[in-house]
Amino acid sequence: MAASNEKIPTAKTPAGWEFTITRVFDAPRALVFEMWTKPEHLVRWWGPTGITMPVCEVDFRVGGALRFVFRGPDGKEHRAEGIYREIVVPERIVFISTLHFVPGDEVRTTVTFTEHDGKTTLTLHRIHSVESDATKGEPAGWSQVLDKLAAALANR
């Protein structure tokens, strides 16, 4: 089997409030993009191995909701929810997910797709709490403040 996947080193901010993963897939961009848009595809790879997704609802439009329920082998269920903020077919998807156990925290995930020679480079970026009510309108997102904090603490 041809090596179709090159792992590019992952970039991280020093504090780790966000991360970026870059992957190259041996498939055209339209196809890789489609994998993110339909439940029939998402159920095949979104959940961890051994975990089923009894609920996989995707309203793939800006403002539309993502709703997933994962069921583990022990029958325990775990919910995940989000809202699409930006969709540019077949280039870019931005969604916000809320973590119900962390009040005020939101995670923004940006996925971008570029194609070169029939291969697709996917870049995934995730950052915490950029748009929660508490931080709306602040000139600098809290991750910058926290990065400074972490840097200060690391130097002790």
Place this chain on the structure above:
Amino acid sequence: MPPDHLSATFAALADPTRRAILARLIAGEASVTDLAEPFKMSLPAVSKHLKVLERAGLIARGREAQWRPCRLAARPLKDVAEWVEHYRRFWEARLDRLEIYLRELRSKEKKHGRQ
């Protein structure tokens, strides 16, 4: 799932005043009066914020002096960073599965001759 103390950390951080207090403490320890000054807040209001930060372990308060100086504590921020790192690994694995699935799809397409 992260342990409960992470939610306490996030809840404590999800407030601009408390983040500003933390940012101020980068410069060094400070008293409640020092911290209250830039916010035009009453001392009890600032004390309330400090209690939230202290409960989350983000600051420590001195016992040695009458004015109980506040200083930054590193541990909870490190925990959050580790937790985010856990998510990174989770997403790496998810993209591994996407790759396997794509490969399956494409070999099926080839068999059915609709490349």
